[in-house]
Each structure stands twice: as structure tokens, then as C-alpha cells.
Amino acid sequence: MSPEKGAALTGSHFMLGDQACAEGAIYAGCRFFAGYPITPATEIAERMAERLPPIGGQYIQMEDEIGSIAAVLGASVAGVKAMTATSGPGFSLMQENLGLGFMMEVPAVIVNVQRGGPSTGLPTSVGQQDMMQARFGSHGDYQAIAYSPSSPQEAFELTIEAFSTAERLRTPVLVMMDEVVGHMRERVVIPEEGKRKVAFRRLPSVPPSEYRPYRVDEDLVPEMALAGGGFSVRMTSLTHDESGRAVTDRDTQAVLLPRLHQKILEHRDVFESYELRHVKDAEVLVVAYGISGRSATGAIELARARGIRAGLFRPRTVWPFPSEAFLRAAKSVRRVVVAEINMGQVALEVERLVAGKCPVVRVGSYGGEVLSAEEILEACGRGHPEKGKR
């Protein structure tokens, strides 16, 4: 099922990251958007409200973010690719049904254009403070997939990727943008329709009498029957067996929960994405994502100009963290720098991976503005980083 022709905007455009995200969704075949106004994500809703009606899509402004994500999951089980977009306060409200999406295995894309917090915090200014919430925010134990774009062009591309991953793995996928990328206006080049492959969930390959909603083969991702397809689908938020029956005992949980983790972790090739810059000879490795990835790009150029052999590891998928790729890039460095607009979140994962083998320096911030290349440069040390000193 590929999106019908004529819906996507193609060619070269000057647009906001938020708008590029919306265009990426439409390119990917998203035809349902439910949302609630919130700065700095509102432009995504506004774009969808304008774009969806004439192309046969459905836009609805819900009563809150709880309703928004619930409606998105509902639309998806009925077979329509669906998205919602919000910022921190709304993302908090969405955590409940985000868990439902993981448990029922419903493809959906949830965008968080991050601002400064906690609580209402800094509505109009940047933050990257919801990264751990993206990983662990809903109760229970699950694997989240989170993309983080550094530019409007990447907002477009990674939103398409997010849909493909959500459909391929039957899971909610997060796009963790930030206020600066969302409100930055840059050139976005959109390919011809059909140029980029966009996945759609695997539909049942067996007749309704043989269909089991959560039966899997070695791929671990079940085929998905849609509402109205004559399959008498049964899906529940409770622990369930392969027939979709609620069975709340230890043995059923012992089958379900590990599979939900494995179907993500064993399919890293589906989604894992990162940028490497100057890592071959690097003695200092800077890790940064989203808008901080651009500050870090500047920082390593400055460092190189000063004789510090700095490299960049920029995960486009922050969760699950591309750990093997990171460890390869960090193999012979003397120092790792983690730059993010929070008090240290993804840094915790990096520290875990480095496991004390070299110093990990955090460049953090309370939020409100982007990190400067200079402050990241400063953390890269002098020309001769201290050897092995912690």
C-alpha cells in the first residue's frame, strides 16, 4: 500500500522544521492527524489541518493530548497511518497511551518538539530535556525508538523513516525534535513521489479462521488485521497470548514481554542511523543529536583548526542508542564529550557504554538556548588531552 499520487509536496521549498515534519508525514502516507495546540509544535498541526482535508485525510483537534494519541492509535488499528505532535507538557499526557501502543503493537508516530521544562517551563525556547522520558516515560518495561533530526531537511526525512519503522515493526515511534529545529526555516528538498520506499504493516497472510493477532515467526513482528477486515480482531492493554486473549499470568508475560523487547533490538538494521565525522583519527569524540549536533559540528571544526583531533558521533536514532557504532567510533579516543540541552540524559547512556575507559565530559545546559560551538570546544580540552585521567 503506497500513498496515492499527487498528495505530497515535491521539489525545493523554504520551510520550517515543523512544516517539513508534516510534509514528511504526508509523503509517508500519513492520512490522520490528531493533536492539541502547543508551542513549539503547533505549526505541525496547522500544516496538517491545511494539507489533509483536500487529499482525503482526516484532521481532528482533540480535547487534550491524551485524546490525541488515543485517536491516533484508533485510526491506526483501522488501517490509516497516523501521527500526533506535541511538546513536553503534552508528551507527559501521552505517556499513558504510548504504553498502550507498545503493548497492543500499534504503528504510530509521535512527535515531540522539545522546549525547556520542567512543567510549563520555557514554552518558546529550546530544550532537549525529554530524552529520558522518551526512553522510559511510560510505565512498564519497553523499548522505545526515537529519532532526532538536526535540520528541517532531516525533520522531513526522519519523519518518513519514523513511519516506515513504525509500520515495519508494529510499534509507536518517536520523533524527538527541538524548538530550534522546529522553528528554523531552511531549504527542504522533497523527492518525487514514490522515490523513497515507505513501509506498510504486514497484513494477514491467512484467512480469518486461522488468524491469530499476535502469532509470530522468527521475524517477531505479528501480522496485523485491520478493524473492519472481517477478522474479529482482539487487542488488549492487558498481558495477552497470541490469540489476543487477556491472560494475566507469569507464563504469558514471560513470552510477551521479552518478544516486545527483542522485536526492536533484533531489528536495529531497520532504524539505526547516525552520522560520523572525522572519527578515523579522532582523539576526542563529541556525541550530540538534534540541534546540538549542529553546534557540535561547528565545535569539531574549530577544534581541528586548533590541532585537536576531534570527531563527531551524531545519532539520528537516539533510542535505542546505536551502541556498537558508538563503541567502534570511540575505540581509540582519549575523551568523549556529550553535548545536549539538558543536565545530562543521553550522557548517562554514553557513560554506561564508555564504562570508565576514558573521561566523559558533559556539556549540558538548563535550556533556553542552543549550545555554542565554543563551549563544546572548551570541553574538548587542550591540544593534548590528559592521558587516561578521569
Next chain:
Amino acid sequence: MSAEDDETRPRTPESEHVPPRGHPLDPVLRADVLPHIWCPGCGIGVALGAFLQGLGRAGIPIEKRVIVGGIGCSSRVVYYAKADAYHTTHGRAIPFATGIKLANPSLHVTVFAGDGDLFAIGGNHFIHAARRNMDLLVVCINNFNYGMTGGQSGPTTPHDAKTTTTPNGNFEIPFNLPQLAAAVGAVYVARWTTLDVRRLRDCFTEAAGKQGFRFVEVLAPCPVSFGKNNDIGSGLDEMDYYRGLEQIWGSPAGLPPRIEVRETGDLSGTEISLHRPIIVGKFIDRARPTFLDSYRAIQEAAASKGKKR
């Protein structure tokens, strides 16, 4: 009203008659999950039976039936009915159902949930779906308390009623659900008890044949919690309690003489208090453009505007 429906009911020709095996509703139930989880004397099964009969009479085919539940005893009906069934999160059945309906308007989407689910944690979704005239049939099993968690007070617990969290009597004022639903825009509002099985069945048939936001409140016994805590007794005793207190709103045809007729008028008179008359019946039946009617109009306008450009 019910006599007429019986005439139109499809009958099996005598020649094709086979001795019944199992329950008449077996073809529309999921046998693999029975027996159900409900307590002896609980009214939810009765409501489900009436609902399935009503949907059958309305001619809604199984493959077009979607049932969405929240969390709680009442929401468990999604497991037992043959339909596309979604057991979601507490209070969120209505927005989930909204997504399904908008994604595939050809489906008949019902939300089945309890009073706590729909009117405490899910109250905001209820009022907005009704305001939008979203094309949903919302069934509230009102047993006046949180049954699954052991009988705590909720938004419909009558004043003075005892629950595990109001051991000295409920000091809060409950919602009057028909009045609330009518005020926020529902196009069809009815209330019956699980004693009124045939009226309830006919109400579901009628509601299933209508468009827009339809609300049916079903008063149901919860003998192990509400009944016990308020000295009402068993499920049967609670049915008897209804029998003694029920009055029917308006004057439907074929009413047995024992039932008192309540004049129509202000819905504020339909609130439920302990040991006071229980007003049942169809309160609202009107037409308003649905969300999808209005959306399709703007969709067409937007599409033709795009072509002109």
C-alpha cells in the same frame, strides 16, 4: 413498540429448525473466552445480551461491528462479543473509538464502559465527543461504584450511599448522566435497567440505526459491592429494588399497568437517589449534523479550491 419489532424479526422456517444447542447468542459470542469474569448477580452480562440482540435486529453485520472498552468490569464486554474488539486504557475508549470511526466511517463503533471510566477519568472525552456529534454509540453500565477495584465511590454514586471509600455515606453529589449527555449534545439519550431486557434490546436496535453521538445508560446490579454495602442484597434483590422504583419517562405504548408514567419535561428530575423513583426511558431523540457530515463538506470545499488554483 416491542410487539412491532417481533413481527419484523427474522424467523427460522420450521423445516430448517434444528434443536438448539448451546445459547442462542453463541454465534455472536466468542466461545473461547467463556465463562465470563462477572460475579453472580452482576448486570453486565444482561446488558451485553440485550446489546447483541439489538445489534442483530438492527442488521449490523459482525464484520462491521467494532467495540471499544476502557478498563473496568463493564469494559470487559469487548472480550465476549464477536467484533473487532479493543480493550484500551482507563477512560480512553471514546478517543480511541473516535480514531477508528474517522479512519473507517463504514464501521459501527460502540464504546462499552463503566460509570467511573466514562465519567470520572474519561469525562472530558465524553463531553467533547458528544459536542462534536461523533458517530459513536456509547453504552455506560452504571453500577454506582468501582466494581473491579472492590467497590469505591465514583461520579454516579448516589448521595448518602455507602462504598468502601465513603464508609459513612457519600457526601458528594453524583452526575445525572442523561441530563449531562443531553446538555453536551448527544442526539439519542436513554436509560434502562437490566430488568428492562426487552426495552433495552429495542433501545439498542433503535440507537444502532441512528447516526451521531448516542448514549445509553444501563443501570446494573453490583451485588458484591454496591448491593452489599447499601443493604440492597443480591442481584435479584437489586432487580426487585428497580422494579419497585422504576417509572417510565413519557408514555411508550404497551406499558403494563404496574409501571408509572413520568411526565416529560426538565431532565433534572431524572437524577438518581437512594430509595427514590428511578426514571427510565428514552429522553432525547433528535438529529444534528455529525462530525463527519461537517468534515466532508469542508473536505470537498478544500479539494475544489485546490483544483482551481
